[in-house]
Amino acid sequence: MPLADRLQTSPDGDRNLGVSSTGDFAFQASVTAGSRLVLVDRNGSARDAGSDTGFYVAPRLSPDGKRVAVTRFVDATFSSNDVWVVDLAQRTRTRLTFDTTAWVPVWTPDGRRIAYARQPGGLRSFASQIYWVPADGSGTPESLVVAAGSWLPVTFEPAGRGLVYQGRATEASRGEIWQLGLAGAATPRQVLASAFHNNAPSLSPDGRWMAYVSTESGRAEVYVRPYPGPGGRWQVSLDGGEEPVWSPVGGEIFYRDGDRMMAAAIRTEGGFEVGSRTQLFAGTYDRFGFVRDYDVTRDGQTFIMFQRVQGTEQSVFVTLNWFDRFRAGRRGGGGR
Numbered sequence: 001m002p003l004a005d006r007l008q009t010s011p012d013g014d015r016n017l018g019v020s021s022t023g024d025f026a027f028q029a030s031v032t033a034g035s036r037l038v039l040v041d042r043n044g045s046a047r048d049a050g051s052d053t054g055f056y057v058a059p060r061l062s063p064d065g066k067r068v069a070v071t072r073f074v075d076a077t078f079s080s081n082d083v084w085v086v087d088l089a090q091r092t093r094t095r096l097t098f099d100t101t102a103w104v105p106v107w108t109p110d111g112r113r114i115a116y117a118r119q120p121g122g123l124r125s126f127a128s129q130i131y132w133v134p135a136d137g138s139g140t141p142e143s144l145v146v147a148a149g150s151w152l153p154v155t156f157e158p159a160g161r162g163l164v165y166q167g168r169a170t171e172a173s174r175g176e177i178w179q180l181g182l183a184g185a186a187t188p189r190q191v192l193a194s195a196f197h198n199n200a201p202s203l204s205p206d207g208r209w210m211a212y213v214s215t216e217s218g219r220a221e222v223y224v225r226p227y228p229g230p231g232g233r234w235q236v237s238l239d240g241g242e243e244p245v246w247s248p249v250g251g252e253i254f255y256r257d258g259d260r261m262m263a264a265a266i267r268t269e270g271g272f273e274v275g276s277r278t279q280l281f282a283g284t285y286d287r288f289g290f291v292r293d294y295d296v297t298r299d300g301q302t303f304i305m306f307q308r309v310q311g312t313e314q315s316v317f318v319t320l321n322w323f324d325r326f327r328a329g330r331r332g333g334g335g336r
Contacts, residue, residue, distance in 0.1 A: 024319070036052070037049040037050070054072055062111050062135075069084070082102050109156055109157075113133065114135050129143065129145055131143050145180060149170065150168050154201050175290075197215045203227055212244065222242070236255065248296065248299070251266065259282045262279055265278075286308065
């Protein structure tokens with residue numbers, strides 16, 4: 001089982017690591033660029049979330065708000081990637097998948113499982129399929145969407161009855177949004193397809209509305225329509241918008257316009273209506289494009305984001321009582 005990666009290696013091949021007689025484990029990480037996980041409030045004030053520096057994408061907060069699932073790459077080539085889980089309170093990280101091709105994690109509403117995409121040919125390849133695995137690492141991955149094409153999980157319906165995902169059936173296709181029921185032998189159902197790219201669906205807390213991104217105006221903008229349809233649509237962003245997230249407490253839709261984090265006030269009683277659009281803050285936080293690269297806490301007040309680390313620093317990581325954690329993991333059947 002892997003204990004540590006990115007070990008600092010000297011020219012003669014030596015690596016700095018050690019284990020004490022009581023089970024404390026320490027190692028020196030290699031000098032690397034990358035990003036760190038930060039918590040940003042609505043005024044733009046950022047604080048460190050306690051993760052190490054690395055190459056990350058697509059943070060997703062657990063339903064209980066205690067953990068963040070992330071895609072972690074080995075290096076700046078953005079290859080050999082897996083899903084890891086960061087414990088915000090303990091400031092520890094645990095590797096969840098060992099596919100070396102796993103990315104874009106999504107929690108089930110009960111927090112028991114995490115869905116993710118498996119892209120065997122790497123991010124530059126086309127084909128990808130969707131799997132899920134117990135969030136505590138106690139089981140093996142199971143397939144959800146194995147149809148031909150490139151498919152990424154995006155969100156689950158609030159009650160957990162279905163998965164909403166995006167992708168393309170062929171390289172010549174436009175972006176589509178689909179739904180897969182999780183009860184019995186369900187058949188995938190197309191939610192939205194058109195002559196334009198549609199992606200990044202986000203459901204309202206009651207599951208009745210869907211925010212998404214479409215290029216129908218000639219550039220990416222955020223829209224809302226009834227879920228699962230049919231019905232009309234309303235444009236939310238005005239000057240371009242991507243990566244929408246419906247506030248968990250309702251009343252707002254967050255989205256990004258370049259480096260700006262925006263909040264659109266909305267009303268859904270008796271129909272849908274957009275009110276003011278306000279810039280909350282601006283900053284050069286990581287943006288991956290068609291994959292949402294931030295998340296929002298359950299009170300709608302804090303954003304989980306990645307901040308680029310300037311310069312190069314060497315880091316030493318220490319895990320206390322590692323023997324006890326290993327024994328507890330073995331007793332629990334998790335193998336960690």
